[in-house]
Amino acid sequence: xxxxxxxxxxxxxxxxxxxxxxxxxxxxxxxxxxxxxxxxxxxxxxxxxxxxxxxxxxxxxxxxxxxxxxxxxxxxxxxxxxxxxxxxxxxxxxxxxxxxxxxxxxxxxxxxxxxxxxxxxxxxxxxxxxxxxxxxxxxxxxxxxxxxxxxxxxxxxxxxxxxxxxxxxxxxxxxxxxxxxxxxxxxxxxxxxxxxxxxxxxxxxxxxxxxxxxxxxxxxxxxxxxxxxxxxxxxxxxxxxxxxxxxxxxxxxxxxxxxxxxxxxxxxxxxxxxxxxxxxxxxxxxxxxxxxxxxxxxxxxxxxxxxxxxxxxxxxxxxxxxxxxxxxxxxxxxxxxxxxxxxxxxxxxxxxxxxxx
Numbered sequence: 001x002x003x004x005x006x007x008x009x010x011x012x013x014x015x016x017x018x019x020x021x022x023x024x025x026x027x028x029x030x031x032x033x034x035x036x037x038x039x040x041x042x043x044x045x046x047x048x049x050x051x052x053x054x055x056x057x058x059x060x061x062x063x064x065x066x067x068x069x070x071x072x073x074x075x076x077x078x079x080x081x082x083x084x085x086x087x088x089x090x091x092x093x094x095x096x097x098x099x100x101x102x103x104x105x106x107x108x109x110x111x112x113x114x115x116x117x118x119x120x121x122x123x124x125x126x127x128x129x130x131x132x133x134x135x136x137x138x139x140x141x142x143x144x145x146x147x148x149x150x151x152x153x154x155x156x157x158x159x160x161x162x163x164x165x166x167x168x169x170x171x172x173x174x175x176x177x178x179x180x181x182x183x184x185x186x187x188x189x190x191x192x193x194x195x196x197x198x199x200x201x202x203x204x205x206x207x208x209x210x211x212x213x214x215x216x217x218x219x220x221x222x223x224x225x226x227x228x229x230x231x232x233x234x235x236x237x238x239x240x241x242x243x244x245x246x247x248x249x250x251x252x253x254x255x256x257x258x259x260x261x262x263x264x265x266x267x268x269x270x271x272x273x274x275x276x277x278x279x280x281x282x283x284x285x286x287x288x289x290x291x292x293x294x295x296x297x298x299x300x301x302x303x304x305x306x307x308x309x310x311x312x313x314x315x316x317x318x319x320x321x322x323x324x325x326x327x328x329x330x331x332x333x334x335x336x337x338x339x340x341x342x343x344x345x346x347x348x349x350x351x352x353x354x355x356x357x
Contacts, residue, residue, distance in 0.1 A: 076116050077091070082163065082183045086145040089127065146320040148301065162187050165304050171217070233300070236308075252280055255279035257278070258279070262333070264335070322336075
């Protein structure tokens with residue numbers, strides 16, 4: 001099995017040999033976009049990978065931990081994704097946490113969920129501070145990596161407003177310390193004693209960080225109200241029809257006069273390096289883009305707990321588009337076309353139009 005780094009094109013990492021029985025029963029997996037990128041595993045490895053009872057070398061202790069891991073894995077992945085904004089990075093952290101837990105005597109741990117979430121948060125915090133998370137080196141605008149939720153999710157996901165694209169962008173404005181304190185306390189309910197240990201601050205300091213982050217998040221949410229599910233579904237369906245028809249006037253009617261259009265290509269594909277502002281200007285750009293890269297189909301799919309658009313072209317996912325809507329008008333249109341951020345979304349290509357109402 002290839003390492004997550006190798007999947008993203010980084011130089012292969014030399015890892016120490018790990019017994020096959022040490023593999024997690026539900027290790028995070030990406031979904032290949034095409035047959036050219038299939039990962040092939042031997043039958044025995046697949047059995048162990050999926051936690052089969054026929055896997056060699058399993059013990060009662062491993063089976064017990066495997067069941068506990070399956071129960072808490074969504075929380076481990078969830079805290080990492082909320083802190084890092086990337087599915088692949090969250091999967092890496094989840095794998096690290098499993099390896100740490102598999103090599104630890106867990107009998108004396110009273111609250112396994114809190115312990116696992118704390119380990120994930122500490123690892124995520126280290127990554128959040130590292131050089132690869134300095135957004136200034138990213139080519140063009142950075143957007144969160146789309147996370148499939150609802151019926152299209154390949155793994156159970158803890159869903160609330162904190163996994164929505166708009167909310168993740170709000171949390172991007174927080175400092176790493178504030179973001180960790182806010183996510184651990186307000187989303188996962190951890191005590192400030194644990195949060196202080198993760199951040200290496202005092203308990204009052206951790207409490208102050210969470211409070212400051214909470215105020216900033218609340219202020220940002222007040223300035224960007226969100227539409228109801230019914231309103232979002234109606235606006236997206238109307239927008240999809242206008243976009244597919246190249247209806248400039250129809251798009252203008254749906255866009256707020258101050259709407260912004262942001263594309264994330266990450267320097268891997270052609271994309272606008274700066275946001276486009278103004279409803280009419282955004283509509284004109286989208287009509288031109290739609291003509292040049294006409295999608296084969298557009299699915300309505302749940303992403304980050306909210307309905308979004310997944311555009312397919314030539315049998316592949318071309319983009320994942322999340323929209324911010326207020327008063328039945330689109331105030332922000334965010335399009336991810338960076339192929340590195342779309343590989344795991346390709347699962348929807350196997351579902352065809354079934355995802356579309």
